[in-house]
Amino acid sequence: MDSTTLEQFYSKEFHKGRGAGGGLLPEGISKEIGHFNVFNVGEIVAQYRKKPFMPYNRRLYYKISFITGRHRAEYADKEIEIDKYALLFATPRLPYRWLPLDEEQGGYFCIFTEEFLVQSKSGVVLDDLPIFTPGGYPVFMLSDTEAEDIRAIFEKMYKELSGNYAYKYDLLRNYLMELIHYGQKLQPDTALYTANTSSSRTASLFAELLERQFPIASSGQKLSLRTAKDYAERLAVHVNHLNKVLKEHTGKTTTELIKNRIVQEAKILLRQTDWNISEIAYSLGFEEVAHFSNFFKKETTLSPAGFRV
Structure with a gap:
């Protein structure tokens, strides 16, 4: 990169x-x-x-x-x-x-x-x-x-x-x-300005933890946190509590926020690197290229190859 x-x-x-x-x-x-x-x-x-x-x-x-x-x-x-x-x-x-x-x-x-x-x-x-x-x-x-x-x-x-x-x-x-x-x-x-409450602190810590997973600097790097449960465990809160807090502060669920950030990074990697689709899929935590392709198309209406053109 x-x-x-x-x-x-x-x-x-x-x-x-x-x-x-x-x-x-x-x-x-x-x-x-x-x-x-x-x-x-x-x-x-x-x-x-x-x-x-x-x-x-x-x-x-x-x-x-x-x-x-x-x-x-x-x-x-x-x-x-x-x-x-x-x-x-x-x-x-x-x-x-x-x-x-x-x-x-x-x-x-x-x-x-x-x-x-x-x-x-x-x-x-x-x-x-x-x-x-x-x-x-x-x-x-x-x-x-x-x-x-x-x-x-x-x-x-x-x-x-x-x-x-x-x-x-x-x-x-x-x-x-x-x-x-x-x-x-x-x-x-x-x-x-953000209210100084425990819920706003949780939301802030989640945002910081999410962003810390990026950027993906090499094709051998792989996301360590992929699911709402992963983030809840790292923050030592129940996954339902995390979801409720993020919904209140952002209007989106934990899963939606994670997906949106993965899509953003996928676009960056597709546009900016010459990595093949398989390497990008792996780095973003997808075990199968087909799963990544289906995920990306569902979120953007374009296939990874189509977006890259």
């Missing part, structure tokens, strides 16, 4: 043949503890006369993009059309592809590793933030006023990065957190 490293990001996105990222790759990148960089999309397009096409794969870094113009963000289970302005949050957990739909492109984007923010005194853990949790809201359409707010933050980041202020990276961390909090404020309130 292709997991794009920072070095691969610079070489793939910015023509390695023109030098190390065409001069955009910072020196000593492999020696840094944490990494941050910000880019002006318009300047990249002008310099390379190339649309900043983003391939569909998992990445080993986080990315926040201020998008202007017409684009499409493609995920394994959905497509999001962007007509004017949008703010996009990308996490290593979720692969996607970003396609420009016209020649007029602009905006900014920044990439960073979790280690970059770990150095912040806030002690933030990225995957604990609502904006980066599984099933969250990765793309936000912006009004003209919101777009100007976001543009102003990126412009400050872009200017600061090229300066020689001794504490510029501390300042950049603050700007980065400002972007993250801006995005979280755009989320529905229900995505940000």
